[in-house]
Amino acid sequence: MKVALLSDCYLPRLGGIEVQVHDLAGHLRDRGHHVEVFTATPGEHGERHGATSVVDGVTVHHHALRLPADLPVNPLAPLRMRHELRPYDVAHVHMGVVSPFAVDAAFLTTRLGLPTAMTWHCMLDRTTPVVRGLGVVRRWAAGGMAMSAVSDVAAQPLREVVGDAGPVAVLPNGIDVAAWSPAPAPRADGVVRIVTAMRLARRKRPLPFVRLLRRMRDLLDPAVRVEVDILGEGPDRGQVERYLAEHGMTGWVHLPGRVPRAELPARYAAADVYVSPGELESFGIAALEARTVGLPVVGRQGSGIGEFVTDGVNGYLTAGDDDLAAALARLAADPALRARMRRHNLEHPPAQGWSHVVEAAEREYARAIAGARR
Known part of the structure; x- marks a missing residue:
């Protein structure tokens, strides 16, 4: 099958959608499909205006304009893609919070009957x-477009939008379980290490997170030594740094910046707990990676993290920041609890392994083809 993956953002830009679309392309190719990516993100060497590059064996069409901060916007892209997409059997459009390129692509594939x-x-x-x-969106679904979301909690509001125009499936993000299952790093320093990976931007709540870390520290016996690594970069870094300095937290809360993805398994393996403070996590791929490494995960109720975390079994799902601080303090104070949850995670790999996810994607493609015929 010839598959076109269409996404506003792609590598070398780093983020959840970018990494997932990249990995999906590779695994579809490994299943024997011909896969190419169309994006509004420039290539590593500045490829734009429809120029192509090859990323890990997959051809990428970079329909990017020269815009401030390389914004992934190009209203002219459909003019060229109209001809490029004709040979494909199916298109797979990936929607984010704001996705002008993906929306334009969906209008285009609808006009083409793809x-x-x-x-x-x-x-x-x-x-x-x-x-x-x-x-x-309802008209797209009524016209045969196969709608899905990355988790059931993300699918529910989409089902309200689509109504009786068609079903909304769950196509989760995938993970290479073997790659994210390193041996735990031996440690004997007695420090409880908490880790999170996020973009330091308002939507991910980095400032509320460091505030709740203060509450967690107040709940703990002073003898319990805790260190926190917040991996990532973003526009709110300055605010977070100022808060840490003002409250004397720089000695135990660290901002290492963006960490290469290849280093994350070892980083997580050297930690004890992963925390995801976001309220609007549709899935939480970083949390799934940490859970696969074995870490207990603390996150929010009503987020996509509930797809792979069971409250009290392999982590905690909390109602608010106070509950989240209390859950972190509970885990930091109880090494036996942490060990039990880690053991559960290692003995029960997540259901989102790539073999299952690619099969689910193929079912969505078959549904899209049937819908177009209908």
């Missing part, structure tokens, strides 16, 4: 009434 699957990587949340009112 069977299309659309996966939502975001939580519609407060925008659900607006999206429902516009009616575009």
Whole structure:
């Protein structure tokens, strides 16, 4: 099958959608499909205006303009892609919080009559009434476009939008279980290490996170030594640094910056707990990676993390920041609890292994082809 993956963002830009679309392309190729990627992100060497590059064996069409901060916007891209997409059997559009390129691509594939699957990587949340009112997504579904979301919690508002125009499936993010199962790093320093990976931007809540870390520290016996690594970069870094300095937290809360993905398994293996403080996590791929390494995961109720974390079994799902601080303090104070949860995670690999996810993607492509014929 010839598959076109369409996404606003792609490597070398780093983020959840970028990495997932890259990995999906590789695993589809390994299953014998011909896969190419179309994106509004420039290539590693500045490829733009439809120029191509090859990333890990997959051809990538970079329909990027020269814009400030390399914004992934190009209203002219459909003019060229109209001819490029004709030979494909199916298109797979990946939607984020704001996805002008993906939206343009969906309009284009509809006009071309190209069977299309659309996966939502975001939580519609407060925008659900607006999206429902516009009616575009419902018309796409009624026209045979196969709709899916990365978790059931992300699928629920999409189902409200689509209504009876068609089903909304769950196509989760995937993970290479073997690659994320390194041996735990031996340690004897007695320090409890908490780790998180996030973009330091308001939507990911880095400032509320460091505030709740203060509450966690107040709940703990002073004899319990804790260190926290916040992996990532973003526009809110300055605010976070100022807060840490003002409250005397720089000695135990660290901001190493962006860490190469290849280093993350070892980073997680050397930690004791992973925390995901975001309220609108549609899935939480970094949390799934940490859970696969074995770490107990602490996150929020009503987020996609509930797809692979069972409260009290291999982590905690909390109702708010106070509960989250209390759960972290509980884990930091109880090494036996941490060991039990780690053992459970290692003995029960997650269901989101790539072999299952690629099969689910193929089912979505078959559904899109059937819908287009209908």
